[in-house]
Amino acid sequence: MTLTVSCADSAAPHHRSPVEERAPAESATASTRTGTAENCDPLLSLKPPARMPTPGGRMPSGSAMERIVARGRLIVGVDQNTYLFGYRNSETGQLDGLDIDLVREISRALFGRPDRVQFRAVPSAQRIGLLQRGEVDLVAHSMTITCERMKQVLFSSDYLDSGQRVLVTDTSPVKTLADLAGQKVCTARGTTSLTELQRARPKVRPVTVSDWTDCLLLLQQGEVAAVSTTDNVLAGLSAQDPATRITGPRFTYEPHGIAVSKTTPELVRFVNGVLAHLRASGTLRALHERWLGPYGDFYPPAPRYRD
Known part of the structure; x- marks a missing residue:
């Protein structure tokens, strides 16, 4: 009997022809992942602000948060085909998952409500380009933090470790x-x-x-x-x-972060403030248990900052 993809993700994926990849003549070195050769630590993010703005209140003048609130919505690149993280719920027709819940908490911190979000479903290969072109404010897409990627975008603190x-x-x-x-x-x-x-x-x-x-x-x-x-x-x-x-065992270490344009470091600090609040309140752990509890030990790691 031929199996089919479960209806847990009711949004039918666009099935493009698979491509068999040939290995490059010289593959990436381990320093891309660990940063040892580049003196880079992918776990170090920007410290949250000393005092977070009041949700739904006035945001710092000239900041990305002020522009987002003035626009009336947060624009975020997400996945819609990864069950548990970013997927289309077949019962509600809405996007759901751990990454989606985190975005809603960021919306709550900006607007005082979780639903002021424009989700933009994007393939993995397009995540960084969208940020660099300013087409989205954030990317929350089960994205591994690496030193190579940190040359192109900024990342929040690590909210999930996997391999x-x-x-x-x-x-x-x-x-x-x-x-x-x-x-x-x-x-x-x-x-x-x-x-x-x-x-x-x-x-x-x-x-x-x-x-x-x-x-x-x-x-x-x-x-x-x-x-x-x-x-x-x-x-x-x-x-x-x-x-x-x-x-099999894990053969890589994969810290995950929310990606932000290098032009808006204040937005990274704001997101880290949201994550810090979610950690302190127990909400982040509750979200991990809700989405990942039955599938292994994915408890949120402690944050590390570089300033």
Whole structure:
């Protein structure tokens, strides 16, 4: 029997043809991820303001927050195809998930209400470009903080730690990434997961798609042997198809942050103030437990700041 993607995500993905990726002649070094060679620490963000503005009140003059409030809405790039993080709820027709809830809390801190948000669904490969062109205020899209990306955008404090693993069907003999030597492994374009697959030894054959649900469909149809990305995303895929399982240890460390344009550092501080409040009140942990509790230990990490 052929399996199909669960209706947990009722928004039908745009199934583009998968692309088999060839490894570059010289793959990225580990310093891209850890920052050791570049003296970069991806976990250091900008400290929250000493005093947060009153929700729905006057924002600091000339700030990005003032412009957003004057506009009347926060514009955010999100996913709509990653169950548990950013997906279309089939019962309500609304976007839902951990990232979506965090955005609503930022809206609440700006406007005094959680619903003043214009969500813009974007593929992983377009996240940074949208920020750099000023088409969105934030990106909340299960995005790994890396030193390479920090050259292009700013990140909030780390709100989720995960690591890359492998998703296979429950009848697969595969236990680790090494067992997939020479086989097709699906991942999304524009992700750190693709970089890891391109430099995997023994070599695998990366196949890229636009959305994670496309990867799940290829796995269900037998077009790829596995899917590989962060285990928080894999948890959502596995939850949609009980005939799959996550296997093997984490082989990367993946801190997640909300991305902001380099031109608006005050907005990063504001977002970090929101996250600090959510941590102190227990709300951030409650959101993690709501969305990820059944799928593993994804408790929010403590923040670290560079100033």
